[in-house]
Amino acid sequence: MSYLDYVNEKCIECGKCTKNCDFLTKYDLNLKDYTKREDLKYHCFLCGVCKQVCPLDLDGRNVSTELRMGEEKGFGMMKFEKSPYIFRNNSKKKSKTLLFLGCSFPRQYPETTKALIDVLMENGIDFSLDCCGKPIYETGDEKRIQKDKDRLEGIFKEKGIEKIVTACMNCYYFFKEHYDIEVVSIYEELRELGIGKKIEEDRNIFIPCPDRQTKEVLEDIRYFVPNLKTPFDNVQCCGLGGLAFGTERELADGFVEKLRNYDIPVTTYCASCSGRFRRNEIKVTGHILCEIMDVEEKEALGFLKGSLQIRNYRRNR
Ligand code: SF4
Ligand code: SF4
Secondary structure: OOHHHHHHHHOOOOOHHHHHOHHHHHHOOOHHHHOOOHHHOOOOOOOOHHHHHOOOOOOHHHHHHHHHOOOOOOOHHHHHHHOOEOOOEOOOOOOOEEEEOOOHHHHHOHHHHHHHHHHHHHOOOEEEEOOOOHHHHHHOOHHHHHHHHHHHHHHHHHHOOOEEEEOOHHHHHHHHHHOOOEEEEHHHHHHHHOOOOOOOOOEEEOOOHHHOOOOHHHHHHHOOOOOEEOOOOOOOOOOOHHHOOOOOHHHHHHHHHHHHHHOOOEEEOOHHHHHHHHHOOOOEEEEHHHHHOOOOOOOOOOOHHHHHHHHOOOOOO
16 A cells, blocks of 8 residues: 555544644645645655654655655756765775765865764774765655665675764664665764763754654764753754755745744754754854864855865875
């Protein structure tokens, strides 16, 4: 049975998803209604709030993704950049564990990225700067999704990778859900290696969408930030989730305004959220990984500079 049919069969139309989602509220939809709105397939932020509140565990992310699957048109620039990632930096060196940096974090935090690469290489762990494939997955372009997966699996196989360490929690969940390989967060790996600074002060952490349900990465961070708090419950998403920013700009900006109303410094652990908040002049302390690595670095908001800095890092020495 398709997921759309499943939702149609199970949904009791209680309205909880509508009440808790600005997108569903705007169009007066519950998830059952949404299964019939292919025209809105790129309007969902894939945030997962609906699943959290639904008494039957129904998930708008699956509805939206299923509606998207098979669509080859659109997102040309993003596909050009990420499929395959134009700033990728991989090697053929054998390494049982791989530090997978993703595409967003290195671009915005090149100095912290270099510090991570250096310290993990000292521990015999090679690195990959590449895109995990999540943005392409969200377009629904199945041919590209498969091509990207084949390419990354080929790299992992050639290198003899048994474990992936992710610096980005988007990569963390994407690999966990779509690849048959052990995945740990950078925070877990740093703890195991005895690396990283503990932060004793309070930090108000914004939980990014993919970690909202299980909070696995947040719990790994807690080792380094024992006094962390998560007060931003009513903010659905940073606004960049699910490729919906282009179609639902007003809703995306509304999320940021809700965050602004808290009027307290925000700490992030997703590079996309960090960049978005910095651009919108939200008070931020920065990305927690920079603090843990003891690197003073603000988000580089330009597109190219950070990417080019890491493009060939440590490959010619
Ligand atoms: S919360 Fe679940 S059961 Fe209720 S309307 Fe939404 S999808 Fe249907
Ligand atoms: S995933 Fe988020 S944006 Fe999409 S329907 Fe569910 S709550 Fe709404």
